[in-house]
Amino acid sequence: MANSTKKKKSPSDRIKKAALDLFCQFGFESVSVRDIALKANINVSMISYYFNSNDNLYQALFKDYFKVENDFYDVDNPLEQLLNLIDFYLKTNCSNWQLFNIICQEAGKSNNSLLSTEIFCLKESYKNIFSKILNKGFSANIFTIHNSYYIFDLLIGSANQFLFEQISQYKSSGNKNELVIDYKPFFDFQKKIIENILIKNAS
Amino acid sequence: MANSTKKKKSPSDRIKKAALDLFCQFGFESVSVRDIALKANINVSMISYYFNSNDNLYQALFKDYFKVENDFYDVDNPLEQLLNLIDFYLKTNCSNWQLFNIICQEAGKSNNSLLSTEIFCLKESYKNIFSKILNKGFSANIFTIHNSYYIFDLLIGSANQFLFEQISQYKSSGNKNELVIDYKPFFDFQKKIIENILIKNAS
Known part of the structure; x- marks a missing residue:
């Protein structure tokens, strides 16, 4: 039934x-x-x-995909905010992996397709939130100072590459079941990276 | 003249x-x-x-783009090898940014296009070289042990994101001059990341 x-x-x-x-x-x-x-x-x-x-x-x-929830600021600690943002990014894209895949293909074109403006705005939203959280961490003397654009490239770029690899493997495997991506181990890896490069006085 | x-x-x-x-x-x-x-x-x-x-x-x-030169092993130190590989990757893609852009769009498709096999082989070449260098560093007790797939995602993913951002900015600027990407500052950033997360006893 x-x-x-x-x-x-x-x-x-x-x-x-x-x-x-x-x-x-x-x-x-x-x-x-x-x-x-x-x-x-x-x-x-x-x-x-x-x-x-x-x-x-x-x-x-696409209507839900392009919404970036803004409740990352609910917690006070910038490190927690950053981890929440990465977690949200990975979770959203894992549960909408086909949309993520379409976005990746479309993002490189410059033909003013229906999607291009929305893709641009989505990226800017993430960049803005990223930059706010990083600046807060710098001001509070919790984060070491790095180029915040490069930190964005590092964390979002590696997340994209991780997602992309999972999707490629699934597609080439011919598996007919729904794709379920376990991003937890990768998230833990990113957490370790953040602690190593951003946190002041990390051992 | x-x-x-x-x-x-x-x-x-x-x-x-x-x-x-x-x-x-x-x-x-x-x-x-x-x-x-x-x-x-x-x-x-x-x-x-x-x-x-x-x-x-x-x-x-595409004929030159898909060649990955194998002279990274000419030097003996795995850290130098890794940096040479990253430098080669950035340099190749900067000087062939349009091909890089096309590859990014095509990589996500699964329609057995003319390019898909070559894109797959290219990625595998880089992964193999990466993995060999990382294993050499682990065996020589120079690198700390991490998941080598995730290190690949981190370094290649962030390089892709960096290149992608430079190309997007150029395209949206409407600049008619040839695009010249100065990847040196980003390379220095990646070098710092590698030293922080991979090198044993890094301070």
Whole structure:
């Protein structure tokens, strides 16, 4: 019973799932509405019925992904804030790995695609929060002074590379189960790195 | 005189330049031979004349990029080897930033594009060299023991993020001069990170 309920997806969910799979596999610009309809096994007119326009379909897919919650400041210690931010980044991208994969492909293009502005704003949000937390740590004399742009490159860049490797391995393995990424060991590694390079008087 | 010589590019160079620009801007799969001919201001048949097939054109663009020189072992000290490898990686990608940009876009796809096998092999080459150098350092009791996959993610991931940021800034600035990336300060940052986390008895 539970199983059959799980399998019965609404047409709009089937459209979203098909779009995600195809964008992730072939890239955002190479997939047509017809491809999506074919993969979702529905009539192409259903896509307009449910989503009105392509823009609405894209927004339905990405709307939650582009929100960066701002509750990192709830705790007072800048080290805890930084770890919360990294944890949030890893968790968000693990649970939305197909969106992460699409973003990676799109980020390098400069053709003003539908996504490019949103990708730019997302990166700026993270950079701003990063920079605020780092500056707070410097002012409080907890962090050693480093170039905050490079610290961003180091922590976000390595997180991206980690996620990317997990996704590549999953894709090339041909495994049909849902991808579940255990990011905990990598998070612990990043924590050690942060303590080694940012914390003052680290032994 | 020097200027006019500089401007007179052979048709085959013009084709390669146009292809690079377009692939970099719109992605590898979205660009047709017609687009390339239009941008290079030549007849479309010239592309077959000079390159015979699309495959040959792609190979002409990428043939040097996919070579990883193996002279990192020329020096004996694993720390020097590691720094040479990072320096080589940054230098190669700075001087071929458009190819780097195309690779980033293509790497996430799983559609067995012309490039996907070569991208996979390139990454594996770097991983192997990395792993050999790290193991040598561990055996010689110079490096502290860490997960070598994560060290790869940390150093290559942050280098990618750094390069990516430089390219994005250049693209959005609308600057028409050739992009010259000064990676030296970032290399020094990575050197400090390596010394802090990998070298035994680092103060």
